[in-house]
Amino acid sequence: MQKSPGKTKFRTSEFTRRQRRSKRGFLGKFASNIQEQTSNSKSRLFIVWGVLIAAGLGLGVNLYNLQIIRGPKLTEYARNQQMVNLRPFMPRRPVVDRNNNLLAIDRPVYTLYAHPKLFDKSNEEIAEQLSPILAKDAPELVKTFESKKSGIVLSPAIPEEIVDRITSLRLNGLELIQKYSRFYPSEDLAADVVGYVNIDRRGQAGVEYSQEKLLERSVQTVRLSRTGTGALMPNYAPEGFLHFDDLRLQLTIDSRLQRIARTALKQKMDEFKAKRGAVIVMDALDGSLLALVSQPTYNPNEYAKANISLFKNWTVADLYEPGSTFKPLNVAIALENGVIKPDDIFNDSGSIRVANYTIKNAMNNGYGRISIAQILQNSSNIGMVQIIQRLKPGIYYNWLERLGLGQKVDTDLPFEVGGRLKSQEEFIASPIEPATTSFGQGFSMTPIQLVQMHGALANGGKLVTPHVVRGLIDTKGQMHDSPTRTVPRQIFSAATAQKVVEMMETVVSEGTGKVSQIPGYRIAGKTGTAQKASPNGGYIKGARITSFVAILPVESPRYVVFALVDEPKGENAYGSTVAAPIVKSVIEALIPLEEIPPSKAMESER
Structure with a gap:
């Protein structure tokens, strides 16, 4: 059966038109999408720029607040963190008699600590080695070691010559901390005149008390820089800040x-x-x-062992009736x-x-x-x-x-x-x-x-x-400061x-x-x-x-x-x-x- 040519042509044209319409619809949709996307991008860009501008303004305001308004205070805080006030330790001036014989002086001593948990020997062995040096009974030392695992004070003030004997033993678990202590070579010979200083290094009797201003060296507080870890930077220390004089307090006593x-x-x-x-x-x-x-x-x-009544010199502190000597x-x-x-x-x-x-x-x-x-x-x-x-x-x-x-x-x-x-x-x-x-x-x-x-x-x-x-005299015997006394x-x-x-x-x-x-x-x-x-x-x-x-x-x-x-x-x-x-x-x-x-x-x- 033969097809009609007219119908076929019609169908072809219709198909073509449909394709064209379909193509135009796709392109329209595509263009519309493009247009919509372009519009959205502009909005996002404006938003981003707005955020950036706001952030910049906020940052500027904050910088102004930190640098202009709070700047001086923050600078002071920073300097306080970077600097430290330091008052160096200065030994107390010595005391000598009229012939320059030493009556009192500061000398380095050491506090001896024991840490039994670090001992590489038994408590008994350590005690046997230390007892003759410290003049303590070995059994008592053993009991002391057993009382704590660390931080035991064995002796609060050991002189350097004893320290040398202790270090020569090469014992693990012992610690020596240096400090200064007042030493009186003549012991009780002139105690009523010289006096003594307490554990806080303050004079309590004699000239140690009455002449405190002459015996204490004047030391200025200095400011030193320190690193981020807190360590001091000595390179920035003022020149000569640790220098102290050689003056000594001379007495009239022979x-x-x-x-x-x-x-x-x-x-x-x-x-x-x-x-x-x-x-x-x-x-x-x-x-x-x-x-x-x-x-x-x-x-x-050894003032802690003395009767407190002895600290006052009774020749100036006690009264009596003189009798016939008057x-x-x-x-x-x-x-x-x-x-x-x-x-x-x-x-x-x-x-x-x-x-x-x-x-x-x-x-x-x-x-x-x-x-x-x-x-x-x-x-x-x-x-x-x-x-x-x-x-x-x-x-x-x-x-x-x-x-x-x-x-x-x-x-x-x-x-x-x-x-x-x-x-x-x-x-x-x-x-x-x-x-x-x-x-x-x-x-x-x-x-x-x-x-x-x-x-x-x-x-x-x-x-x-x-x-x-x-x-006060120097090492050459020259007088630098003498008390003013009442005219006779x-x-x-x-x-x-x-x-x-x-x-x-x-x-x-x-x-x-x-x-x-x-x-x-x-x-x-x-x-x-x-x-x-x-x-x-x-x-x-x-x-x-x-x-x-x-x-x-x-x-x-x-x-x-x-x-x-x-x-x-x-x-x-x-x-x-x-x-x-x-x-x-x-x-x-x-x-x-x-x-x-x-x-x-x-x-x-x-």
């Missing part, structure tokens, strides 16, 4: 004389079973103390006021009535007609009362105040106390007060003050400042002072101080055997304080030597038997040390 005085004092204290004692030697020309010994004392290297000063007051003359004679009947009281001599005897020199020779209480009765009580009281009674002594030793003297109204109203004061009772003072007053007799009448500090006050005339010293000479040549005689030398002196005052009033029964003060040489007085022994036991315990022999031993050492020539008058007699 260690040789100090040692001799201590030996003499201890010998008599042991002999008479005394409670305590002291020896003071002063150059009266300027008040410098050549020796200041106190017993009992302590070792400043009589020469009363004689000087009377001479200066013209109420007596050197050749006056008094009658000592053995007792004297004052108000409702009867005063007697220590030996309950009378000496009859005696001169002023003999009153001192025999230590006559009756003669002294008669001398002071010639003075108006008000004038006498004013003189006691001029001498400094009731006041503190101006000294460079710490913890000083002022003496005790009755009020002027009470003193004047009661006749017994001037009477008892005439022979050294009814008031109190420190031993250092009595030495100061006798110094006024030895130097022509001037009251000088007792002191132990010369000043003229108390007595030179003529009065010399006359009293010559009277005191008769105490040594003819009176109670004969035991202190030294051939070839003129020595003045005065003994004292006083009742011991009770804190509750009155006097302690059977207790006494013995003392002896000497001035030499008589022809040109300069040195005062004083010994005091508290509560010596025995019937024969007097100033002449206990204290005077101590002073003699000290003077025998003082003569060659200070090169004191023999007295010319005595040289011509030989």
